[in-house]
């Protein structure tokens with residue numbers, strides 16, 4: 001190999017290519033606003049895919065956010081992975097708020113993820129029935145009302161109203177026949193009928209929209225919700241008049257939550273050979289580039305690819321065998337986080353983790369290099385996530401001058417997800433980027449808040465604010 005390549009030359013180049021100076025962050029924020037605007041103008045189309053240059057910008061048909069006055073018993077059902085979660089909440093209005101909650105989680109047997117639509121929805125309905133049969137004295141339904149459900153469904157759907165949406169395709173290991181093209185609310189309603197459960201779906205939402213509703217219930221100034229976990233998405237409250245593709249939609253509130261699907265963004269991102277190779281090897285090459293740059297599923301894998309090149313071409317880790325380090329996804333983002341918390345003089349924890357995960361031996365200077373690689377990828381990710389948030393706020397400000405950044409207003413961004421919650425360095429880079437982009441004056445009006453597990457109650461709240469019974 002080329003004798004001039006050392007871990008240090010690779011690191012220097014990496015830092016250069018991943019740099020996020022203010023000018024670049026400003027451009028990314030501006031591109032995010034522009035791609036949002038383009039996506040709002042594009043036809044609804046058959047799928048969730050972005051049009052040329054535009055983000056999917058999926059209308060949620062959520063036009064009424066919780067006010068805090070909601071009262072009564074509501075349910076939520078969350079299907080988004082190998083578990084489904086059920087929850088009930090007794091709401092007591094402005095003063096009493098959440099009087100009681102209960103929840104349960106049921107894992108979905110592998111064979112049902114590969115079965116028929118009827119079998120899967122029957123399983124879900126019977127889980128819901130079992131949970132509903134265990135209501136205790138803290139919960140009571142008003143006479144003459146059905147129990148209403150907020151259904152969080154985290155697969156691509158073409159939403160047609162607040163309580164209907166056609167499944168575009170299953171993802172995340174599901175391959176259930178008979179559902180694509182069908183209304184998933186109808187599928188659930190039919191299964192409930194077969195099981196003789198007298199409940200009704202009043203709101204169909206994705207988890208980001210439910211998170212916004214959950215956060216907004218406690219703080220009416222929340223206007224944006226962001227998920228930063230394994231994957232990423234963001235949604236926000238848009239003016240109906242700024243959604244050309246909904247032409248003619250009649251709305252009493254004049255607002256609607258839009259799911260940006262910003263994971264699909266890519267315009268102006270600083271990318272490296274490592275990002276391109278990871279993307280090419282992924283199950284969705286060319287897609288979800290922003291997600292692949294900022295979210296938890298990928299940060300560890302990018303670092304692994306950098307370290308492998310440093311080891312193979314620059315002799316990092318001496319004579320260590322590189323078989324394990326060659327294994328995709330052997331380093332997780334929580335591993336980067338654990339290494340970055342090591343403040344011992346000899347970076348002992350870094351050395352142990354590298355040995356445990358990748359079976360490589362390291363000296364102190366090599367461990368320092370590893371930390372610098374982590375920090376470089378982390379800083380890029382957190383800073384770009386911050387720029388994306390500022391892009392959303394700027395788009396909102398363009399629509400409603402003064403409402404977002406104007407004096408005395410308070411605009412809250414609620415963020416949930418394991419990456420944001422657990423990785424202090426990532427969080428700090430995100431906050432720094434938002435501050436740097438907004439400047440001192442505008443920063444005063446913008447609050448970034450951590451919100452935790454708000455999506456369950458959020459979905460139940462949306463069932464309440466979109467209830468059949470006024």
Ligand code: ADP
Pocket residue numbers: 228229230231295296297333334335337338416417418419422423
């Ligand atoms: P999900 O996004 O899968 O629904 P979470 O919001 O809990 O669930 O996020 C989980 C993700 O958060 C993990 O895939 C991981 O990338 C990231 N994560 C979890 N714990 C940590 C940690 N200690 N440090 C850094 N990232 C973490």
